Amino acid sequence: MYMASKALMVVAWLIFFLSPSYAESEFQALGKAANELSHSAQWNISISPNGEGLPPGQGTAAQGAKLFALQCAGCHGPDGIGASAEPLMGEVGSLTSDYPEKTVNSYWPYATTLFDYIRRAMPINAPFSLSADEVYALCAYILSKDGIVSSEAVLDEQSLPKIKMPNRDGFIAVHSDNR
């Protein structure tokens, strides 16, 4: 009895270690093909500096001004600076001064980042509540306050990535991605 079970164990051991599937890989690949998911809107929220990922839509500074007063000014201040949340407007050119202010307009290198961030995270009490048109309008308003775009500008998926931010060349990559 004992001998028989021992022999069985040896056989089981051999099957386990010598079977081709064991030799190939020590685990079972369990990922599911996700081509459709990968193309669906809810998995394509990130927006690149070249505009990839921007949804269709458009908005103006005038529309943005109204939205800003209603939905943003409470935390960011009526002029987008000097309230409980991060400053957004003004202080362009202050970065080398004794009191630098890192606002969207003084510091951010890309306007696409503004769209990306407002849509996913603001207003902070209701993320993903703004339509694409509203986000374009808010971007137009914030950027127009420091003359980065004209107050008449219409921002959309074509024009937003073309905006050159004042501090576009202000960053030095410490980690190098040269492989």
Add this chain to the structure above:
Amino acid sequence: MANKVREDRRQFLHKAGLGGALTGLVSSISLPVWAGAEKLELPDALPKWMKVPGEEFSNYGQPSEHEQQVIRWISANSAAPGNGVSWTPLHDLQGTITPNGLHYERHHNGVPQIDPAQHTLLIDGLVEQPLSFDLKSLLRYPMQSRTCFIECGGNSNSGWRTNPIQTQAGYAHGLVSNAEWTGIPVKLLLQEAGIKPNAKWVIAEGADAAALNISIPLDKLLDDALLALYQNGERLRPENGYPLRLVLPGWEGILNVKWLRQLRLTDEPLMSRDETAQYTELQPDGKARQFTFLMEAKSLITSPSLGMMLQDNPGTYQISGLAWSGRGKITRVEISADGGDTWVDAELQTPILSKAFTRFNLPWHWQGDYAILQSRATDETGYVQPTREALVENRGRHGFFHYNAIVSWEITEEGDINHVYGF
């Protein structure tokens, strides 16, 4: 080396006159006299908890009611209570492992309450085959454990201010914690999807109400990154990323994305808000350092430290603290009691793990003199923790992130402890 440390320590004690004090102390202690002659009633002399049955079992243990003051200190935005940080009380802890309930937190918009049955991880972008994973599948993959620190890039940022902040050690430097993380090497999952040759970066995205997104060099994910599911042996706490998070040993906290939902391989970084507007360091020339991922070597004396008192004068105190480096192992921690004029090697507690907290200890005899206690860490690459002067000289005062200068505790003649600069 061990002999050198012992010799240094002997001198450190001696210089302060402890050698004599210790021997004196030993000979003056007399053995207790047996009190049995008085015929004591035993039950009266015993503490009450030895005379009644104790509390029942508990399904999940909690700290003693006498330790209720050992807590994370929360600093949040009143207009957005889920936005802020909570600090690990490093000054109240010993050893190297941070208990799960005390691991520091940085949330951008609260702690999502994720149902694991509804959570998906998507790996896509520059891969041969986009793949999705559910939790049930992920739990079947081979796992590894890694003890390492995670430190917020903004930890210790009060150090940039002109006046030294008077707050306890953990509440100025405790946006760093150390845990054993267990999970799947990220490499396995990326390789399962098949990495295209032009992939260089990976955009990680969290499933919280900030949908936090950030770019990570692919090389790091292929090196030592974990998709963590467990923290100190139990499943992740919600505030630390339940049901899954990235752990990138030695790299700044923001990259260790919690509540991970997507890894998208790309050829360029995304330039998201948290790699441009935040977590970049403005220098005096107006340029900002970007992609400063590595957390450089740092150390901190956790005891004695601000908020404590040196009660016996003269007295022997165990100087104890933590050192860590994102580059690898800590090889040396030196202690100074005179504001950096002379240094003595502390003893490093073993095992010394790469990119993890290392506990250091050194007995110190205090004779009631004014003193400035400092610790200085060196890691295996030879990097030495800088003085505040050198750091500010190098980086200016507006970088906000990556402050790792030597911390100075002033000991007054009364035994009070203050935070000071400039030594």
